[in-house]
Amino acid sequence: MPYFALDKKYFSKFAIALGLLAISGIFFLGFWAATGDLAYISKYFYIHLAFLPIHALVLGLILDELIQLREKMERRKRLNMFLGIFYRQMGIDIMLNLLNLVSNRDELEEQMLVDKSWNARRFAKARRDLHGFKLKMEPNPRMLAALMDTLVSREQEIIAMTRNPLMLEFESLHHCLLSLFHLIEEYHFRGPMDKLRPEVLKHLAQDAGKALTNLATLWVAYLEHLKDEHPVLFGFQVGLHNSIQPMELDANGDSPEDD
Known part of the structure; x- marks a missing residue:
């Protein structure tokens, strides 16, 4: 039973991740259908992909510090x-x-x-x-x-x-x-x-x-x-x-x- 619950938990997270990626893909496809500018979409995608680790680092540190501060206060x-x-x-x-x-x-x-x-x-x-x-x-x-x-x-x-x-x-x-x-x-x-x-x-x-x-x-x-x-x-x-x-x-x- 605990093993099933663990699988269900990760399955739910996986489903949410796929859903978010699908929504992002739909917006990209919509932009491409409206403008036909695939080169701009590719450039925009790779620029943001390159900055993703920096975003994760900054947000991760800030959120981690805020969470630790809140836990310390509690x-x-x-x-x-x-x-x-x-x-x-x-x-x-x-x-x-x-x-x-x-x-x-x-x-x-x-x-x-x-x-x-x-x-x-x-x-x-x-x-x-x-x-x-x-x-x-x-x-x-x-x-x-x-x-x-x-x-x-x-x-x-x-x-x-x-x-x-x-x-x-x-x-x-x-x-x-x-x-x-x-x-x-x-x-x-x-x-x-x-x-x-x-x-x-x-x-x-x-x-x-x-x-x-x-x-x-x-x-x-x-x-x-x-x-x-x-x-x-x-x-x-x-x-x-x-x-x-x-x-x-x-x-x-x-x-x-x-x-």
Whole structure:
């Protein structure tokens, strides 16, 4: 059945091609019957035939670029939709737990605290800075235990997202989810935090730092999307997490501290 469908598909295209050639031939024959100038028709035909590869090259490149641009925009919209769901459901909670392990948190917040005045260049700089930022992770057993409790409580959701075929399309988010899943696997393998050796705790803290870098970079990219597409939501998010801590907003979207 699939083989027949494939043959039918190509047969339809072949029929369309023949139909278009036949229409072109009819017009040429009509011109020849009306003017009798076969030499002009031959010259016109060969000149256009010679330019056909150039037309194909130019149109092919332009159309290919336009199609790729459109696909990139569609992928970005889908990615940002997934990012919104992810951060609303679990991403913020996980990131807050990860931040508790950062000893140079003030320096990190300077890189990821988004301001309403940021433009595309400032967002791009923040992503670059976050990607190269040297985190100093504190191997605190209590904080690591709180982080792992949060991750384990979301384990099934994280697994479901990693198994979603669409995630393979979004390499950055998929890589971030895998880094979180890696932490969960290590937790199941290592056991309770209070029984782990200091070097093991240090290793877990370093892995947590890698996950935080991924989360923070995606968070800044998501806020850039909100600023461009949903400025009201962007204002709410900046107000909520401008200090990487939840804050209450009034009905107008202003924080109580603004009064």
